[in-house]
Amino acid sequence: MTLRGPETRLDLTVESGPDREGWCRVQVTLDTPAGQCSAAAPCLTGPEVGRLADWLEAIAGGAAQGRLEILEPELAFDRAAAEPGLLSVELRWGLRPAWAGGDPSEPFCVTVPAEPGQLGHRLPADVLAGLWQWKKRSRE
16 A cells, blocks of 8 residues: 655555464555655554554545554554644654664654545555455465
């Protein structure tokens, strides 16, 4: 899925279904005026991928508010922390850009538009594709 702001692009891809321990590998690519980076980490569980997709779908429909946290603290989404119509995406630890400096446990926040209709209904399908592929492989 790609989230775009006026000068910022954030690509988040579920690269693989859950491993033996239940973790999905997530690839994050960030392009901002301050710099570019790409990082990957096994930071979402299979059920969290589904929860993220549902939450983004609710935002696209104008129904979601608040914060979505996941078990691993590397990634979080916050509608409330951003200005109205925006979504704050927090990157920590291995997903935090190296050029950002500072404490890796502190969030590096990227803000992107999140008005109803701007996210579009294709985003949840993109996120769910990784979960669907994992479910298919787990049944084989």
